Amino acid sequence: MSELKLVGISGSLRKASTNRLLLQEAARRFGEASFVEGNIRFPLFDQDLQEENGIPPEVQALADQIAEADAVIVASPEYNKGITGALKNALDWISRTEGNPWRDKPVAIVSAAAGRAGGERSQNMARLVLSPFRPRLLTGPEVTVAQTAQQWDDQGRLTNELGIKLLDELMGELRREALRMRG
Numbered sequence: 001m002s003e004l005k006l007v008g009i010s011g012s013l014r015k016a017s018t019n020r021l022l023l024q025e026a027a028r029r030f031g032e033a034s035f036v037e038g039n040i041r042f043p044l045f046d047q048d049l050q051e052e053n054g055i056p057p058e059v060q061a062l063a064d065q066i067a068e069a070d071a072v073i074v075a076s077p078e079y080n081k082g083i084t085g086a087l088k089n090a091l092d093w094i095s096r097t098e099g100n101p102w103r104d105k106p107v108a109i110v111s112a113a114a115g116r117a118g119g120e121r122s123q124n125m126a127r128l129v130l131s132p133f134r135p136r137l138l139t140g141p142e143v144t145v146a147q148t149a150q151q152w153d154d155q156g157r158l159t160n161e162l163g164i165k166l167l168d169e170l171m172g173e174l175r176r177e178a179l180r181m182r183g
């Protein structure tokens, strides 16, 4: 069997994003697989733009990466109790591509945020806005990294023991689902 393909999407665009660190930690804990982080730095969705110029190449590239992946991890920060505009914009663009790359795709959502709830509300919102695409969204365990600025060591590794345990469990579930979908 060929190597499993894993794609990560961070809802935060900033260079030092802890959600990106969380994606990388999750990928390590997923185990043997190729891992790429998808780029969501897209123009703001505007239907006129799509009608005039079609789907931007960077949007198609991510849609193709998702379509070819065995599993996807979405790491969602919380901006004002919801997902980031960048993430919603990316989902809206991808929904305009041919086919539906999310259909039946094993997907795990995780979140890292400054607040005590670790982005729980953004995680709920991410679940809500991904549901129409009918992926195989894992229901748990819920991985929320609270007070995220304090949870990473100098190598960018997650230090929170409970977080590590839950992430291991969630990635185990994601791997099982990915293997099950391969048949």
Ligand SMILES: Cc1cc2nc3c(=O)[nH]c(=O)nc-3n(C[C@H](O)[C@H](O)[C@H](O)COP(=O)(O)O)c2cc1C
Pocket (backbone or CB within 6 Å): 012, 013, 014, 016, 017, 018, 019, 020, 077, 078, 079, 080, 081, 082, 112, 113, 114, 115, 116, 117, 118, 119, 148, 149
């Ligand atoms: C516009 C904005 C809104 C935010 N709103 C929340 C919030 O509602 N809840 C929360 O826990 N943190 C909130 N934060 C703090 C983020 O959780 C924090 O910046 C976090 O590190 C973002 O994830 P990142 O490290 O991946 O960029 C907000 C930050 C920004 C910039």
